[in-house]
Each structure stands twice: as C-alpha cells, then as structure tokens.
Amino acid sequence: MSSSSSSSSSSSSSSEAKWSFDVFINLRGEDVRYGFVTDLHSCLIHGGINAHIDSEDLRHGDEISPALMKAIEQSRIAMLVFSENYALSRWCLDELVKVMECRRLKNQRVLPVFYKVEPGDIRGLRGSNGDALTGHEKKLGQDSERVKKWREDLFEAANLSGWHYDHGNETEFIERIVKEISTLVRRVPLSVTKYPIGVRCRVEEVMSLLSMGSDDIRMTGIWGTGGLGKTTIANDVYNSIAKTSNRPDGLVHLQEKLLFEILWKESLVVLSVDGGTNMIRDRLCCRKISLVLDDVDHGNQLNALARECEWYGKGSEIIVTTRDKHVLNSHGIDQVYEVKPLDRGEAFELLSSHAFQGNQMKDISRDHKDNVLGYAKGLPLAIVVLGDLLCGRSKDLWESILKKLAESPNKDINSILKISFDVLEDNERDIFLDIACFFKGRVREYVTRVLDSCERSLVTIEHDCIVQMHDLIKQMGQDVVKKECPNDPSKCSRLWCYDDVNEVLSTAMVRASHQTTDNLIVFNLHAITELPLGTNDVKGIVLQLQTPAKLHISPNAFMHMRRVKLLILSSAQINRGPYVFLMI
Template identity: 40%
Template sequence: MKRASSSPIFNPNSWTYDVFLSFRGEDTRCGFTGHLLNSLVHKGINTFIDDDGLTRGEEISSSLLKVIEESRISIIIFSENYASSKWCLDELVQIFHCHESKQQMVRPVFYKVDPSDIRHHKGSFGEALAKHERRLRENVEKVKLWRTTLTKAANLSGDHFKEGEYEYKFINNLVDEISVQLLNQTYLNVAKYPVGIESRVQDIYQLLSIGTTGRCVAGIWGAAGIGKTTIAKAVYNSIGHRFQGRCFLENVGEKSLSNEGLLHLQETLLSETLGGTNLKVGTVHKGMNVIKQRLSHKKVLLILDDVNELDWLSNLAGATGLFGDGSRVIITTKDKGLLTRNGIKLIYEVKTLDCYQALELFSWYAFDTNEPPVEYVALARRAIDYVQRLPLALKVFGTYLGTLETIDRWQTILDSYKSAPYKEIQKPFRICYDALEEEEKQVFLDIACFFNGKEKDILKELLKDDELDFPEDYIEVLIQKAFISLDYDNRIWMHNLLEQMGKHIARQEPLTEPGERSRLWFHKDVYRVLTENTGTSKIKGILVKFPKPVDILLSAKSFSGMSNLKYFINCNASLSGYCGYLPYSLKLIDWGWCQLKSFPSNFHPKELIVLHMPHSHITQLGKGLMKCLTKVTSLNFEGCKFLKSISDFSGLSNMKSLNLRYCTSLLEIDPSVGFLENLVTLDLEGCTNLEMFPNRVGWKSLESISLKYCKKLKKFPEIVEKMESLRSIYMEASGIEELPSSIGFLSGLHILFANRCEALKNLPCSIYEFQHLSFLGLNHCPKLVTLPNKSNSEVSVSNVGSLPLALQTNSNTSHSPALPKLGAYASQDATYPALISLIILSASPH
C-alpha cells in the first residue's frame, strides 16, 4: 500500500528561465538591454531581468543566486561601467560557478568595450577593480576572485558590438543564435526515478574518451527491458553540450525497414544537428551527400536506439566518416553479435541492478518512497527476485502491487506463483495484464498490435465508437498502471517487451487459423490471409509489416470475408492486383504507396475516421466516396502525384487535418474546403499546378495553412469573418500577387512567411491590425517595392509595443531599392509611423 512521500524526480529540463541577463543598469537598461529583452520575449524565450522578475519583499541577493542557478543560459552584457558594480561582479561569479559545476551556457556580449580590457583588467575595468581593492582591503580574496572570473569570461567566445554598428541587426542575430542554442540543449526525459543510472553514465563517459580527438562508435548492449534506452538518454543529456550538433534517434530498427524510414531518419538527423533546419533530401543517396556536406566539419553526437541490423548505417552515419573530428556514435541493441560483426569494439554491457538498487527502484513505484515499510520488506524482496531485478519489470510490477490495499493481497499474488515460478521475463507483465478489466485488455492489445507510437488523440477517436463509452479513461488506466506512457508530442509509447507480450497474446486466438483471430500483425499470417482469402468477420485489424518490402497480389475476394475489419495499416508491402471489395466497417486506412487508381465503386466507408494514403496512385476522390466521409478527422494524400481532383468537402464537418503536400497534378481545391469548421491544419505545400483555391474562407478552428511552392496560385482568399485561431501562414515561393485587406481579420496570426514570392506586389494596410505577429518574412520579393502607409496615422512606439513584429526585408537591397532602411528601435517618448515598430531582419531563419 502506498504512503505519501516526496520522491526524487530526475528532470533535467526543469529550468525556471531560459535566459538570465546580467548587465549594468545605468549603461544599458533603457537601451541595448531593453531591446534585447524585448526580442528575446517576442521569440518566446523566457527571460529574467532583475528589476521585474522577483516578488516584492524578497531578499534580492539570495533570490538572484537561485535564479541564475535555474537559468539555462546567462547572457553577460559587459559595458563601460559593468565592473564598477559589486552586484554585477557577484552575479558573474555565480554564473561561472553554475557554468563549471552544471555545464550551464554562458554568452558574453562586449558592448562597446574591448574584450582585451576585460581580460587584462585595463581601462575602466582596471580602474574599477583598483577601487574595489582599496575599499575591500579586508576582503582581498573576493576581489581576486572577481579578477579571475572576468578573465575567464573574456576568454570565452562572445559577441562584440562596436560603435557604429546597427543595434537591431546585432540583436536579431544574437537572438536567433540563442534560439538555436536552446533548441540544441533540449533534454530528453530520462526516468522518473533514476536509480543506478549515474554510475552507468560515468562508465560510458570513460568508454567514449569524451574530450579526446578522433571519431568512434560504441555499443550499449543488454537484454530487453534492462534500461539501455534510459541510460542512452541520460548519456545524451550529460554530454550533449560538448558537441556542435546532437541527435537521438528512437526505434531505429523499426524505422530502418524501408527507404522511407531511412529517409525520415536522415532528415531528422539533419534537422536536429543543424538547429531545427527543415531539410528535405529526396532520396537516401542524396541524403548521404547532404549529411556529408553539412556535418563533415561538425563535432556530432548521434545515438541510434534499438538497432537490429547495421547494413544501412553507412546511409545514415557513414560509420562516423560523414561527421567531423571528435564525433561519437552510440548504438543500443539487444544483439552483441551485431556489434562485433561490424567491428565495433567499444561495448558497454548493461547488467541488472544490484539487490539494493532494485529494492529502491521497486519501492519508489510500489510505496512512493525509497524503501519499503518494515512489514513489506520480505514481500518486496520476493517481488524483485521474481522479476529478476529488471528495471521495466520492477516499474510495472511495483506499480501493480502498489495498488493492492492489504499485505494479505500481496501474499496471495506472490504465493500463487510459488509452486510454478516463471522463468520467462514477460511472465511478470502477464500477471499485471491479467489483472486488467476486459475493456482495458482490449485497448492494450490494440495499442500493442497497431498503435504504439501513434497520437493519443487519433486513438481516442478510433476507440470512441468501439463499444467503449469513455476511451480516454481506459488509456489513462494503462498510463497509471505503467503499461504505456505519453511522449513529448502526446504520442503513445509502449516498451517493446510489453508490445511483444501483447502481440503474443493476440496470436494465441486461435493458434492454428490466422483468419479466425481478431488482430493480425505477424507477416506470415498476414500474407496467408490476404493471398488465400481466408479472412473472417472476427478480424478487427491488420498490420502489414514485413522484415523487408514484399509484393502481394490482391484478388477481388482478399477482404470479402472481413465484414468487421476496422484497422488496415500497410507499412512496407506493395499491394497490387484488383481489390473488388473493402469493408464498410473500416475506421482507419493507412495505406502508403497504394497501387489502386480508385476505390471500389461499392465502397461506402461511413465509419471511416482516418484515411492516409501517401504516395499512392489514386487519381480522384469522387462525390460518392466524399459523401460517406462524414466521420473523417484526418485525410493524408501527400505525394499522390496522379491525384487531379477532390470533390465536395462540405460533408466532412469533422475533419481536422488535410494533407495534400506535393500532389503535383492537383489543379483545384473545391470551394467547400474554405468553410470546414473543425479544420485545424491545411497543407498544400508543393502543389505546383494548383490554380483554383476557394475565393472566400471562414475557418473557425484553422491554426496553420501552407501554400509554399504553389507557383500557379495567384490569389489569397478573402477572409469573411474574424478568425482568431489561425497562427501561421506559409506561402514561400508561391505565385500569390497580393494579400486581401480582409487579412486583418486574422487577429491571432503569429507568423506570415512570404519569402521568395516573386509576384507579390503589395501588402494591405490591415497588417497593422495584427497584435500578435512575431515574424513577417518578405525576403527576395522583387516586386514588393513599397510598404503600406497608414494615412495620417502616427502612433507612439510605446503603444505599438503590443505589435511584436519582425519584418524580414531583402538582404540584397538591389532587389527592392524602394524599401526603406528603418531603424529597429526608437525612444519611448518619440512618435513615429507605426511601421517604425518593425524589427528589420536581414536573413531568413529558414
């Protein structure tokens, strides 16, 4: 039985602030520092400044020490009189204490001062230190510490702002780099209770010879559930700051089964190591070349998690040869032979926790404290012996036993297995599974067979009509009982040991005839059922996933017996032939690279919720089909290069996501799409032949729309009513010639990205109505030669502060000679046209 207690929760991302600003108030508070603070805040960076971040009445010195400790980056603005302040110097000492003890980042800014004056204590810095020495004769050591710390700071690579430079440009570049630093320093969630992890991280640190030159590949090897991924994440958090780029790729074994998966891994590697840059490489071969071009001079940390073969590693990392000197690649695997066969000699074997560590970890999950109550000690030790001190089993079994109210119940559960102890490690999990309610078991099996790694919201929609009144309740039970967890983007994660157990259970019903089972996932069973037409009404879902891509020839009767089929997911098989029937009961179709040119004429999928058919040969979605899609929430036809038309959307009132990226034959979008009340994302990027788009739109829920590279699209639609939800518009390199004045109705707009719109001629005056716009990209728009004026309207800059707008003009002014050179900032007392409030950026962040 659990008892209340505080417990150590390892959360390396629990910073209170992103940035701490250290500065001399009389030098820069109302100028440079104020402008920098404004830009940081508008970029979404949580920044502390000492005159408004503390609660009144607190002891400021002790509070500041704590704030510095809880900030991810400290920006030190060295100005003329910085060293004259004992307060500033004490801040500096604390900053470097945290830099050296906690590896926090420090960013010096030398504002109109020479770094050598700080390094060698000359000029105003030398004079200030001399005064401190005279005044603090009884505390010479303190001044000595200030001198030493100033020298350390000046020796760091920093940013030097010189007299005569454009302040806005310097600040924008600095803030962009800080954003990238923060992105690169995002930590992984390691473990709620990191028992036994620190010593293992130190062992791997030594194995990798961190700090030395050269490149190396190391392996972390051990049994399933023993904590390889957890340890790898902890290593990533611990040493990642030492590298110029870092990337943690999860579930690599599964994702590397197909070229598409490898391509995604390459693009993720590039994106994460290059600070969020979204690169599309097209093919795996091109991806190798791009990785070599962009990363060959970077010191990279790459962790490949859950690897089961290495034949493809050269396509991803080139056995580290594609990375710069000092790079490290870490591979986690259950197969030691995989490492030795590929010449990897640096291997760390993860062993089970020792008895004391296992008891502590079990106790945290069972009792919410680091040790069991005295009366439970013997039972707790029996339990950890039973699960062989395996961390995952300790978590699941401890969570389950912790829900039991009496010591007698513990005794009963453990005694029931005394006469026939299980040797297979999955058996403890089966105990916990058997204790679930029937509905909870069904949801568990669905996740294990079909939805591990999928979005929670999609699963909720799919389960809603599945004889489950409150599907979220069952998902929450599985979370509470440690069967599943949610990752950072709300996707469901189930450990592969639990997934394997669930799949094993599903394959037992019945053992001999796959067509009589509710869930098909094993590739041989799937092949047999689809080619021999042996499917029955008992089949609820099919996952088509082969060790290597295969061809399967369908017949008219392949699906004819599956009247209750709800989920069909094809990962890597090429399904061709004639499909004369698809069940009406289908709720999810995820069928990439489908060879069908059209759906069967008798297909009326009134239960369908998710229809994903990327890169398929579908040519059209006819009226008959579209009328049936009343429950659909997500349509994805990305890369369907033969798709020419889609009929009336008006019946799709539940649709939240529409993805038609790179449908290069698509000529028009039906006007009805403009009034889908629940639509949240609309992506038409790369529809290079799209000419017709709704003239009028009134989306109530839309948050993002992309019209990038729609080169033939000339007109942006009129906005017929206020749309508060829309946050971002991406129309880069489109053919749009002008934006309507009604765009002012987009009161919640944060991003308008219109770079390289070669036909764009003007902007409407209504852009001044945007109250939340944080980025306006207008780079390389050669026909945009003037900016709009608000006739006879001038506003105080202090009143325009609610318009945190970053305007990106052409970095090459010859493209737009008439665009004014606007100052970035103005004094709070001056009155200027509203446009003066725009912050001019010189280069695209993309």
C-alpha cells in the same frame, strides 16, 4: 537524438527542473545594455519567452546577491553577451562562473553571443578582455583562484556554439537569435526517471569512456537487453531527444532533424539518404557536438547519421545505444559499455521507491519482496512496472499477482523485451525460441551441436560454457510459443511442459527405426517416409523432468509430425523404466 557541446550530467534531468525563466542574459551593461540587449530583451518578451536581464539592482558590493544566484539557477538557458570590455566587470565574470556551474550540474543550456568581438579573442584572452584579466590579477594576486576560474570558464564558454555579430543589420541578427531561442524553448527534453537508483554509477562509467576535454572524436556504445536502462543512462549522459527510423523516409527525416537542431536552418531539405550524408559531413565537420543515437538496430542508421567520426568537429562525442552488439562491432565502435542488471541492494531500493507507501512495507513479508526481486532479476523495467502494479495492494493481492506472473508474463514488461525478438531474422527466431524453451542453462558445446549462434542481447554465455538468458526473456520466448495456439499444444512449434507433451504423444505411431539400450531409446525420425503429410506444427519436443514420470506414447504419435527435428525426453517412465529419446 540531440546535439550540443559536451557536458557532464547529474542524475536529475533538466526536464524535471522548475524553471522560473526561459533565458537569463549575462552582460556588461556599459557596453550593450542600452541598445542591443534592450532590443533583444523586448523581442524575446514579445515572442512569449520569459527572459531575465542581469540587473545592477541585484549586485551588492563585490559579491553576487542570493537573488541573482537564484535567477541563474532557475533559468533554462543562459545567454552570455561577450562585448569589448566584458571582462572588466567582476560581476559579469562571477555570473559566468555560476552559469558554467549550472551547465555542468543542471544541464543548463549556455549560448554565447559575440557582439562586435572576435570569438578567437575571447578564447585566447586577447585584446581588451585579456588586458582586463591581467589587471584583475594585479589587484587580486598572481595566484588568485578566482581569476584562474574566470580564465578557465571564459575559455570553455567561448568554445560553445552561439552567434557572432560584427557588422550588418542588427535587427535581423536579433530576429535570428529570437527565432532560434524560440525553437529551444519549445523543445521538451526527455525525463531520465522518477527514481534514478543505480543510474549515477553507470553514468560515471560511461563518462569514463568519453573523451571529455580532449580534441578526440569518439564513438561510444551502450549495449544491453531491453529494460536495463540504456536510454535512461544515455539521456542522463546527455539529455537527448530520441528519434526512430521505422517510417519509409525515416533516415532522411532524421538527417533533416539532426541538421536543423545543430544549424537551426528550417530551409534545409534532404532529398535522399546519400544527399543527407554529404550535407552532414560537409556542414558539421567543424562543429563540436554531443550526439546520442538511441535504440539503433541497423547499421544503415549509423551510416546515415555518423558513418565516420570525421563528419563532426574535434572534441565531439557520439553515443549509440543498442540491443544488438553486432551493430557496434561492425561499425568499428570499440568503446562499449555493457549495461548490467541492478545489484540486490539497488533493486530493493528501486522496488521500495515504487511499491511501498507509508507503513505498507511492514505488511509485506520478506518472502514476498524476495519473490518480486527474484522474478525481476535486477531488470529495472520489471522492478518499476511491478512496483507500481503492487503499490497499495494487500498481502493477499501480492500473492495472487505473483502467482499469475509465474504462469504468464506481465504484458508491459513483455512488450519491451519482445522488441529484440521482433527484429530477428526467421532462422534467428528459431534459434532463440529453441534456447528459451529447451536449452537455457545447458552447456554451450551441447547446444551448438544443433543450433547456430545469435546475439541480440537475448542470449549470453556464462563462464565461457553455459548458455544463459534472463528469466523474463526466457518467459517472453515461451509466451511467444504458447500464443501460437493457446488451446491446442499440437499446433505449437515447441513443447516442453509435461502435460502438453503427454497430451500430444498419447494421441498419435512410431514407424521409424529405433535402437534400445538400458536407459535410451533413439528414433531415426527421418526414416518416417510412408506417413502422409499432416498439419501438425510441432518442430521440437524437449521434456527434461526433475523426477521420473509416466509418459504415454500412442502408436500414432508421430503420424502427422512431419516438421519435428528435435526430440529429447529425459526421465520419462515408458513401459519398464526411464528412457531418453534423441533425434538422429
């Protein structure tokens, strides 16, 4: 979670930049160089902050020197010291334009200092600074693009959060700036990704939902299953510091963190969630911020941090990433971006970036690459994990690893996907596992006869009628069931593999009433009333064979299956021909 004024974003994260300076100070020397800025620079250096002061030695003629341009580009933070005659200096204004360009393209943090000038006068281009721009227009022409750019960037910069000094103890004012700069310098921004393939276009689609440049306060959701890159996209829209709220005082901790990062006041203490909501509403209602709430899975998290848009100032943008679309819907967030898997071209490029070095690609057949892409199904997480796993491996090892993956999911991928499963309620888990083990690809009407619906970015409906889920999510669900008792299928809650079904049914009596037709045997399992209670954990058996196969059913098959509620056996050869068993 992070806050600041809004900005565009590039696919490269500021965390990946190599900063030469912590702070670049832009100023008009005749106004503030000797005195305020000299003292400020000394305090920054004394505090271990590598600060660079704009020097006249780097100014040549009417243009900024390449050395000065480089110093701006390689600074993590740019500080703009607005003074009484700031706009008289063309160098100051050209540096300002460069700083604002770095803010847009490199996520550079820009902090204004209004030194003995009113922020409103800078924003409105009034007073001596407004007169200075008028004078530049007379010299450079009424239609000068250069002056037009100066005006635009002055207005934008003056709208950013910073510091205002009019009178009072200047030493204390400098100490406050240094303390807050120290906090920002110590803060490590999140990295986007090593190979941001497919990220840029998705970021642009999210940016199109935001109210960039307007006074609207907008909440935007980014929704999708685990591993699709929601956090990567959100971080690229605004390089955020993501927090979680799993600890008992998690929401209070988050509220304190949010208030501190915006207000920079360590003394703020939040005693309760309700108290924190009031403090956020009262103290931030005039602050224009960009706020990213990452991996939200409960409505109480949104209520504690952003219950209403009006809690924040005009022009604020709030981005929420979640796996649970219901969280967004229930909060009234109607601007929702659904993250889709990578297309085949993007997936292949991402796989190549992680898996192949030098000429290794020549040794790996097209079928092997297609198998990896088919397994990942456009899921960036899976492609990155598998690419790194397969990097530098021989063709034989590729075959071995792919064969192993077909039998058991990769633990790194599985652990991320399973997060969505772990937060489900018990009845929702049952629904999901039934779909993962039995009903993927079946018609929705058929499935809803026996199941309720759930939506945690785990199950989707295609063409308004087909129940679907990503193959890796299906594999994750089946792995959950297999781990219930790996060596004894009779103690697993669901059976769908021929060998497991045959083993369980061949060892146990159908004393339930039944009817027989040419291709169907229907058992009334609820008629089993005389059987003793048992320990068998099987809840459902669904065997859907592509080709008919013999299935042996023992007279005692259902002796201990007191929990079975679903039994479907399709194309199983029992006695004389194929039959289908359905529970009634």
